[in-house]
Amino acid sequence: MRDRTFVSSLGEHVGRSVTLYGWVQRARPSGKVAFLMIRDGTGMCQCVLERNEATADFFDLAKKLPQESSIRITGRVKADERAIGGVELHEVTACEVLGGSDDFPITPKPHGIDFLFKHRHLWFRSQRQHAILRIRATLVDAIRQFFNGRGFVLIDTPIFAPAVGEGTSTLFEVDYFGEPVYLAQTGQLYVEAACMAHDKVYCFGPTFRAEKSKTRRHLTEFWMVEPEVAFIYLDELLDLAEDFIVSVVQRVLADHRAEIESLGRDVTALADIRRPFVRLKYADAVEILHGSQARDLLERDLVEKKAAVEALTQKIKELEETESSAAKDWQREKAAQEVQAAREERAELEEQIPNIPTHMKLAAGFQWGSDLGGSDETIISRLHDRPVIVSHYPKEVKAFYMRLARDDDRLVENFDMLAPEGYGEIIGGSMREEDYNILLERVKAHHLPVEAFEWYLDLRRYGSVPHGGFGLGVERTLSWICGLKHIRETIPFPRMLGKIYP
Numbered sequence: 001m002r003d004r005t006f007v008s009s010l011g012e013h014v015g016r017s018v019t020l021y022g023w024v025q026r027a028r029p030s031g032k033v034a035f036l037m038i039r040d041g042t043g044m045c046q047c048v049l050e051r052n053e054a055t056a057d058f059f060d061l062a063k064k065l066p067q068e069s070s071i072r073i074t075g076r077v078k079a080d081e082r083a084i085g086g087v088e089l090h091e092v093t094a095c096e097v098l099g100g101s102d103d104f105p106i107t108p109k110p111h112g113i114d115f116l117f118k119h120r121h122l123w124f125r126s127q128r129q130h131a132i133l134r135i136r137a138t139l140v141d142a143i144r145q146f147f148n149g150r151g152f153v154l155i156d157t158p159i160f161a162p163a164v165g166e167g168t169s170t171l172f173e174v175d176y177f178g179e180p181v182y183l184a185q186t187g188q189l190y191v192e193a194a195c196m197a198h199d200k201v202y203c204f205g206p207t208f209r210a211e212k213s214k215t216r217r218h219l220t221e222f223w224m225v226e227p228e229v230a231f232i233y234l235d236e237l238l239d240l241a242e243d244f245i246v247s248v249v250q251r252v253l254a255d256h257r258a259e260i261e262s263l264g265r266d267v268t269a270l271a272d273i274r275r276p277f278v279r280l281k282y283a284d285a286v287e288i289l290h291g292s293q294a295r296d297l298l299e300r301d302l303v304e305k306k307a308a309v310e311a312l313t314q315k316i317k318e319l320e321e322t323e324s325s326a327a328k329d330w331q332r333e334k335a336a337q338e339v340q341a342a343r344e345e346r347a348e349l350e351e352q353i354p355n356i357p358t359h360m361k362l363a364a365g366f367q368w369g370s371d372l373g374g375s376d377e378t379i380i381s382r383l384h385d386r387p388v389i390v391s392h393y394p395k396e397v398k399a400f401y402m403r404l405a406r407d408d409d410r411l412v413e414n415f416d417m418l419a420p421e422g423y424g425e426i427i428g429g430s431m432r433e434e435d436y437n438i439l440l441e442r443v444k445a446h447h448l449p450v451e452a453f454e455w456y457l458d459l460r461r462y463g464s465v466p467h468g469g470f471g472l473g474v475e476r477t478l479s480w481i482c483g484l485k486h487i488r489e490t491i492p493f494p495r496m497l498g499k500i501y502p
């Protein structure tokens with residue numbers, strides 16, 4: 001469209017006539033004037049149409065254009081401080097409908113979350129979803145720039161994998177010309193091979209886990225970036241992970257502060273993310289879970305959440321009264337929307353309250369040797385205002401490839417990074433076992449077929465070196481950055497247990 005001007009650049013065209021292409025967010029007639037709010041993917045602009053001889057043929061049509069009609073509209077750009085983006089389109093000389101839109105399903109009225117996900121392909125157009133996916137795109141770019149800028153080589157790893165990468169319980173099996181293979185749970189084993197050739201490498205792609213749990217942190221298909229470095233020790237690997245997080249968070253914040261704020265997220269907590277992070281060993285984490293701080297936190301939670309439910313119940317009652325007595329449509333709609341939001345918030349709290357005593361029991365009774373569960377991670381991360389790194393887990397709960405700690409072979413040299421504010425694990429990583437004999441024993445101890453790992457063992461047969469890496473989940477990181485309660489809004493088309501459409 002050679003004549004097209006984008007809303008984002010209208011500031012450069014004040015006083016000139018331009019043509020916009022976009023979708024009608026809202027059309028509002030007011031006597032001989034009509035206001036069209038246009039959205040074009042780069043921003044929103046109010047267009048003001050006046051009825052006169054020259055505009056008569058399109059004015060009557062334009063003033064009642066249905067939501068999401070696509071149009072081409074020409075007019076003069078006028079600066080107006082009060083307008084979104086500081087400009088409006090006036091003196092409209094042409095307005096042409098390109099694609100009609102009858103009964104767009106997502107209206108300004110309240111909709112439940114299931115309905116919105118069923119219409120994910122259309123829900124994309126809402127301001128909030130638009131913001132989240134833009135922030136995601138920048139996060140992905142920031143990740144690539146961080147590693148490219150430090151001399152890491154991108155290695156694309158396969159999605160069809162002949163053997164397990166992380167754990168047998170979350171494999172998706174597919175039929176590969178009559179042979180069972182699995183969708184990649186990680187590209188790690190392959191980047192280990194590549195780092196022996198290039199020193200510093202990373203892979204970045206879709207990752208599959210047959211997670212049967214319906215939690216706010218789990219997808220069955222997610223994106224993971226996995227750097228891998230030769231000749232590195234654990235503390236250096238942790239330094240790299242800290243630098244990485246600070247760098248991507250600062251970049252996303254620099255580019256999207258306003259959008260992140262528009263999601264209701266307090267950005268000061270993000271702006272404060274700097275090194276050093278908190279570094280704990282698994283044994284310290286166990287102590288925290290058994291301690292009074294953890295208990296007090298959950299007891300406080302219980303009291304606060306119960307009080308919040310009561311306050312919401314009162315608020316819903318008041319809003320319902322406003323809704324039924326409101327004189328204007330927009331007042332009724334606003335009240336209805338607030339009722340819906342308050343009901344959802346209350347339902348969520350009511351779901352969480354009975355879990356708190358369970359989480360208290362789990363934390364207090366945590367046994368050395370178990371893996372930290374989601375609720376344990378939440379407690380530890382909520383007790384710190386910076387990301388927390390927990391290292392040196394018992395080998396039984398971790399993958400076969402992790403390097404045994406040489407001073408205590410009950411433990412492995414691994415780490416998980418927990419995002420603050422209860423967001424839980426965003427990074428999992430480790431040093432890799434570089435000793436051929438120990439690794440072979442570990443493959444056998446995990447009952448894995450040695451033949452499938454012969455190539456992987458070769459890496460230890462020919463010039464083995466200390467090496468390690470980690471994996472960061474894009475969606476969990478984005479949830480934290482955007483302050484979202486659930487991971488499902490962080491990926492364009494989420495795949496979860498029971499969710500595969502559209």
Ligand code: 4AD
Pocket residue numbers: 166185186187188209211217218219220222224226227425426427428429430469470471472473474475476477
């Ligand atoms: O801790 P994980 O399982 O680590 C690995 O896969 C290693 N092979 C990585 C490596 O060392 N190269 O997963 C890493 C991260 C998690 O911290 C989390 O952010 C994300 O991947 N992740 C998930 N994200 C969404 N849904 C799921 N089901 C996820 N499982 C892991």
